[in-house]
Amino acid sequence: MTDKNESIPLKAVIVGYDGVGKTSLILTYLKGQFPSDEVYIPLVTDAATLHHCGHKGRQISLSIWDTGSGIDYTEHRHQSYKHAHLCMLLFDVLCDSDIRFELTVSQWLKDIRLFSNDVPIIFVATRADLRECSEQVGIKVLTSEQCSDMALKHGAVKYMEVSALRNEGVAELFSEKMATGNDIDIKCVVVGNDGAGKTCALITLTTDFQLDWGPELYVPYGFLIMHNFKKRGELDNTPLCVEFWDTKGLEEYSRLRPLGYPGSHVFLLFFDITDSRESFEEMFSFWWSEIRRFSSDVPIILVGSKIDLRYNGLATISTVEGEAMAKKIGAAKYMEISSLLDKGLTELFEEVASIGYHYKRKKTVRKTKTKCNVL
Structure with missing residues (x-):
């Protein structure tokens, strides 16, 4: 068994289409607040972020891999899946059709499973705060039930909702990641x-x-x-x-x-x-x-x-x-x-x-x- 004084390395890869909130989520977790005043220049794969934290009496060295979703970045993104302990599949609650939601999830699962066929996956709905104003502004959003059913359908180990803007569910999400990947x-x-x-x-x-x-x-x-x-x-x-x-x-x-x-x-x-x-x-x-x-x-x-x-x-x-x-x-x-x-x-x-x-x-x-x- 691993010595409790020894830091356990844990690699988490975050995927999803551009604009879904991957980087905002990471920066909110690391800095404790939404990065509203920062301009982010996207990278092919940003793995420079390391965070040390405790989970169940163990020291965890969490390596967060923020990936690009464009076609030009496909080869580099696939390289990031190697030796991953878990993946987070992010999708926006803003969605105009169930078919588009199903297609989005299926495409990303295929991308992950092609190079990492057994890594546990957590489904994460971002911008959950938009549900409160969806009726007033006339936008269609995915319900919690729809997202949860989709996670269950595709064998995700967990479904969670977050709002980086309000810093809601962010800390809980990364704690869940550590529990899932620390096998x-x-x-x-x-x-x-x-x-x-x-x-x-x-x-x-x-x-x-x-x-x-x-x-x-x-x-x-x-x-x-x-x-x-x-x-x-x-x-x-x-x-x-x-x-x-x-x-x-x-x-x-x-x-x-x-x-x-x-x-x-x-x-x-x-x-x-x-x-x-x-x-x-x-x-x-x-x-x-x-x-x-x-x-x-x-x-x-x-x-x-x-x-x-x-x-x-x-x-x-x-x-x-x-x-x-x-x-x-x-x-x-x-x-x-x-x-x-x-x-x-x-x-x-x-x-x-x-x-x-x-x-x-x-x-x-x-x-x-x-x-x-x-x-």
């Missing part, structure tokens, strides 16, 4: 023979995608040796993000697959409960040996998949045998799941988060204790 990252590498159900389990666990799973529905990753999935959650009220590294199980990838092992905090070792005895014994003779050759002490969770087939009498590996194999390889846990029935996946994620988190914390403490000061 503890856990790396989980998923290994096992091809056909063991690794990818089906990860898709079911990390998305809302549900199908009547079958071999004909699996699309291999082609030239990719591994593919990443992410899922966010909490452990003891601490936000965390588990990144699952899905690997190819074929023996021909044995030289390339371990390249993804460094920095891992937990392994998931999958086997199919309908496997042959020979294949099941490879959990020890092949997979345990490979993991320990490159990661000597990272905890392993042994996972028996496709337990729905046990009800059909097709299982060849019993629960007792799975537990015995887990003991043989020194696994931290043995679990059984069914992606088809979505059974056991939530519990599996909780174990991955807990075991990975405690290993990461132990590893951090160990590194701290081994520091040597030369006098």
